[in-house]
Amino acid sequence: LGSKKAQWLIKSLIDERNAQKITLQNNVEKIEKQNFIIYLIIALLFLIAVLLVFLIRWLALRRKINQKLEIRNRQIAQQKEEIEVQQQHLIDINNELEKLSIVARETDNGIKVMNSTGEVLWVNEGYIKMHGYSLDEIQQMQSFDLFGEQASIDLNNMVNVWFGDKKPITFESLIKTKNGQEIWVQTSLTPILDEGGKLQRMIAIDSDITRIKLAESEIRAKNLDITASISYAKRIQEAMMTPFSILTAQYPESFCYLVPKSIVSGDFYWVSKIHNRLIVACADSTGHGVPGAFMSIIGIDL
DSSP, rough: HHHHHHHHHHHHHHHHHHHHHHHHHHHHHHHHHHHHHHHHHHHHHHHHHHHHHHHHHHHHHHHHHHHHHHHHHHHHHHHHHHHHHHHHHHHHHHHHHHHHHHHHOOSSSSEEEEEOOOOOOEOOHHHHHHOOOOOHHHHSSOOOSSOBBBOOOOOOHHHHHHHHSSEEEEEEEEHHEEEEEEEEEEEEEEEEEEETTTTEEEEEEEEHHHHHHHHHHHHHHHHHHHHHHHHHHHHHHHHHOOOOOHHHHHOOOOOOOOTTTTTSSSSEEEEEETTEEEEEEEESEEESSSHHHHHHHHHOOO
16 A cells, blocks of 8 residues: 555656646747747837838938929929010010111111220211211221310210219210211210120210201300390490489498399389488389380389
């Protein structure tokens, strides 16, 4: 009995150890499976995190590229708009040049285009008709003076066209045409500058003002005659006024202020001593200038 009991006990212990061993092995396998699943999940999470990082960076890069593309598209659109505006501006300029070409060709004014040194490059038909010289004749001349005789121009203004403020100037001059006729010409000289502000071309537009000058001369001569006549009338008017000494004899500090606007006028004074009484009159007749002077003479006489 003792031996059988011991054998049964040993067998029971062996069976229990085997069962524990199997249970331990099963637990180890479960743990290994759990660890594998955990590692796999960690790996998946890491892979997802890496993918998210790459995705975020790709989205950020894509956003930057889209922003650059948007900016570039706006620039292209703006450049396109500027090109269209410039195109329209060029069309307008060409239309304006065409109109100016018609005006330059048909106008009676003389138009002359020169380079920065004054060499003549082009003249219109109006210039040829006015001066009698063709472009070839002008260019073949050893010296072609820009100004005629008696030119009313300040040399400082002329220097300013080249080196100063480069502003347009206008002057008058007496010139001789090819056939020897003297004519008065008003010239408008306009400098054309390049982008750097340097003188590139000069455009001179001549207008024949001979008739105006002749009319001015006639008016000036008539004006001198009229002025001389009125000045003589002033002497007569002053002679008809009573001597002012009548008043200064009584009042030494008295004075007379008489300044006619048009040499003679309707203003006059009259002084007289009657029955020991001093009578002074200051009068303003109706009218101005010569008509007023006639009235003043009548007033003085009365």
